[in-house]
Amino acid sequence: MEVNNSAAIELKENSLSADTIKEEKLRQACAEFEAILLQQMLKVMRNSVTKSELFDGGFQEEICQSMQDQEIAKQMAIGRGMGIGEYLYRQISGQHLSTIKKQA
Numbered sequence: 121m122e123v124n125n126s127a128a129i130e131l132k133e134n135s136l137s138a139d140t141i142k143e144e145k146l147r148q149a150c151a152e153f154e155a156i157l158l159q160q161m162l163k164v165m166r167n168s169v170t171k172s173e174l175f176d177g178g179f180q181e182e183i184c185q186s187m188q189d190q191e192i193a194k195q196m197a198i199g200r201g202m203g204i205g206e207y208l209y210r211q212i213s214g215q216h217l218s219t220i221k222k223q224a
Contacts, residue, residue, distance in 0.1 A: 147209050151197050154205035159193035 166185060177184070197205060 143213065146212060147205075150205040150209040150212070151201065153208060154201050155190075155193045155197035157204060158196050158202065159190050162189040162193060 163186070166189065196202065200206065
């Protein structure tokens with residue numbers, strides 16, 4: 121009997137670990153999605169400002185600005201960010217939990 125109990129405990133720990141990993145991956149995906157939205161927002165905001173002909177850097181400047189916007193967006197999304205990723209996480213995980221409860 122003791123062998124079965126230890127196997128059941130190990131299986132339960134593995135399933136908890138798998139759930140934790142899935143939740144962490146979901147949270148990371150939501151944060152990345154928020155970063156993409158923020159990057160697009162920064163891109164649109166930057167394009168709305170008129171550029172001076174005097175300081176136009178051409179294609180190289182556009183690439184550098186795009187990379188800078190990407191990093192700024194990533195940093196903005198880390199932690200609490202604007203809350204879009206957290207809201208999305210709650211929506212998806214809430215739907216996931218409600219479907220599991222319905223199946224049980």
